[in-house]
Amino acid sequence: MDLWRLLRRDALRNVQSLFLLAAFAAALNLSVLTTLNDALLHLEDGHGLERLLLIFLVSAFVWRMAQNLLMRMASKRIQAGLGRLRVDLLRRALAADLPDVMALGPNRIAQAAGAELQILAQAVPTLVISVQSVAAIILCLVYLSSLSGLAVLIVLASLGIGGIIVARIVAKLEVQAESIHESEVGLTERADHILKTLRECKVNRRRRANALADIDACTGELHRKRFQFNVLYADYYMANELAYYFSIAGIIFLLPALAATEISTVVLSAHAAAFVAYPVITIVTSYPSYMGAETAARSYLAIEAELKTPALPPKPAPGPAVDFTGFSTLALEGTTFRHAGRDGIGSFSVGPIDLTVERGTVIFVTGHNGSGKSTLVHMLLGLYPAHRGALTVDGQPVAADEMASYRDLFSVVFSDVHLTRQLYGARDLEDGFAEELFDLLEIADKVALDGNAFTTVELSQGQKKRLALVAALLERKPVLVLDEWAADQSPYFRRKFYREIIPWLKARGITVIAVTHDDAYFDAADVQIQVDRGSARRLVPARPASEPESLPAV
Known part of the structure; x- marks a missing residue:
């Protein structure tokens, strides 16, 4: 799983505390279940119900606090990890040979460092809750086994059969999700092309019509793929629900038939099986987010591999740095x-x-x-x-x-210069050299320095080139x-x-x-x-x- 590889490497370092907190939240969830089951057995005991109600309220409150803390800790850690991933990818691009970067495409790298990592960030809450839900399911099944071993077998059999059906649907969903991702990338490229060639499109009706027809076709294809994905997801969701319903039905109808079982045990077992529903549904509903995150992680790792550079540039060798500034x-x-x-x-x-x-x-x-x-x-x-x-x-x-x-x-002004307000490479901005350059290049009435930045870069193309020359010369x-x-x-x-x-x-x-x-x-x-x-x-x-x-x- 590419998502797990990525998070384990860069975000979930020292995850023991998170897993312990998830287990604690799941245990509190089990406490809620057992308290409710005990209440079912003591409906006629007023004092007992009061005590159980207090236990229920405390368990529910502490469970909510633990789950909230789990979400905060995991989100903070994962967000920090994703931030490292973003910077690392840009470092890889800077360290890679320029032909490799250009062959890969700066837009693709920017998308991986931006939109696709944002998909991972948005998937964090549901993924964290899913981990806690898995722990809750395991503990509920353990509790169910204490009520009836046969009930656990019935539930596992129902979930197992349902899991086989679900796994086949999931395989189709993954293929469809990858296809949707490719279509989205293609659609973004076409939309970006139209926005960058507005002038050309305005003066050429055929070009404009063909470009719009192409993007309309891509949009239609994307809608079709999304519809197919939603149909498959509906099948996936219903298969999970049916597995859940059959597990409860199996306890109610099969458990008394297969073994002599008290009614109270059947009721409590069915209630315990029903309590598995919420974490199961949570996992089921989080799966699209997981798939999107998995696709984004796969794309990110593929770009890392194609850049052929380490995550961090090698540390400089000890001793004085090489100084070529005195060259002849x-x-x-x-x-x-x-x-x-x-x-x-x-x-x-x-x-x-x-x-x-x-x-x-x-x-x-x-x-x-x-x-x-x-x-x-x-x-x-x-x-x-x-x-x-x-x-x-x-x-x-x-x-x-x-x-x-x-x-x-070297300082360089390329023909396709990309000018920003920030002066990242400039030095000694307080000695008046910048103002001398503004006067020399006749743009002093258009732009000035504002700290470590230009006041504007919204200039004509020729003026932008002059300002780019100012920025280059300020690197000295x-x-x-x-x-x-x-x-x-x-x-x-x-x-x-x-x-x-x-x-x-x-x-x-x-x-x-x-x-x-x-x-x-x-x-x-x-x-x-x-x-x-x-x-x-x-x-x-x-x-x-x-x-x-x-x-x-x-």
């Missing part, structure tokens, strides 16, 4: 990376690449779309592990356990990597970027590596790396024949 050169030496296509078809290789980055230089990476520019940058960042060759600093290969220190050299790293940063800027600001901002960065000693298509400004680089079909060659940037002297600000 970074280099790719005969480095090759291969994008594996599905089933080995359609793979694409970049390399072997020989590229040296000298500190303080400006390097432009150019080439057509799909030529391998982004892959080359990812290789240089250490995000794509080289299949061949080496990544070196000052001629020395970077070891696997040094890669995190190596990556600390020696190397700045920009992926098509100027593509969303106005002609005025594009020129300012190449003619003013890049020289300003170089003057501050920042090494700039920029992926760009702006051939009118290639001369702003010290080195141009032309990428074509996975290979790269070094060019000497040439100044264009003519260039507008200035453009009006916009």
Whole structure:
């Protein structure tokens, strides 16, 4: 059971106290039963009934308190465990090789860390009560055996036959639940696609109609599967009820026929069997929650396995951390990376690449779309592990356990930048550097600092890129990597970027590596790396024949 594996590993550590409390609550439940049965035997004894009523009230009150405490303890422990699971999954994603994460899909990881763990959290109350219910059933059967061993056999036989029928239904329910989960994932993906392509859908009626028809078909399929699940669940519920009814009927009709039994024993045994009803029904009704939690746990564990990383990053070796900040050169030496296509078809290789980055230089990476520019940058960042060759600093290969220190050299603004208000990687925000950057990038009237965050990120696409550049520079790293940063800027600001901002960065000693298509400004680089079909060659940037002297600000 994947759910039990997950909870036992991460949430239910040191569960002895929980099990003892569940057993205590079940014992109090049994006390209620035995008190009521004793009352049935002393209906004519007024003083005895008063004493039994007091015992009943105390037992019921303490049972309620114990059950409430059990729920609180289990919920707190499991919620803490689920919190650890969420953080651990994100740690695994950060520790895994980027190609593995991208192949798995960030959306799938986010769903497992969010919605699916929420399903587990919501299932906690019913699961905890179910554990207590199992203990209550066992104790009730023990009590029933003290009344009549034959009555216990009748109840177990009824429950056993019912259990065989239920098990067959449960197998179908599990298959159906897995199918529903897959349909829900597909429906979420389609809905997310529509919301992310609202503009495209609005300007293309056929696209909009096809997208809506597709999501309507998926919705219909999901409704059909849910209906089938509900029908199966109704059969499951009725099979459990029939098993319960037959156990009571067996005591009433069969017990006197099979053995000489006093009427009082039959009544008390039937009442004890009836008392099993509530915990049985509790378990039965909690099963859909359990199935949803089981499916979510299975999905979570599958993602863990696919990420191929430990739950926690290994502890750093003792001694001083590797410090590359004083580097003179970074280099790719005969480095090759291969994008594996599905089933080995359609793979694409970049390399072997020989590229040296000298500190303080400006390097432009150019080439057509799909030529391998982004892959080359990812290789240089250490995000794509080289299949061949080496990544070196000052001629020395970077070891696997040094890669995190190596990556600390870079601040990056990717073309698909995701901007948040929080400045997680910024340092020294009190020295006025942020305000200088706001002025340089001409967004001081749009945004400011609010503690360790921006006041807003609700800006145009070009302004977001400028704000992302501010965030990157506030990390104060020696190397700045920009992926098509100027593509969303106005002609005025594009020129300012190449003619003013890049020289300003170089003057501050920042090494700039920029992926760009702006051939009118290639001369702003010290080195141009032309990428074509996975290979790269070094060019000497040439100044264009003519260039507008200035453009009006916009």
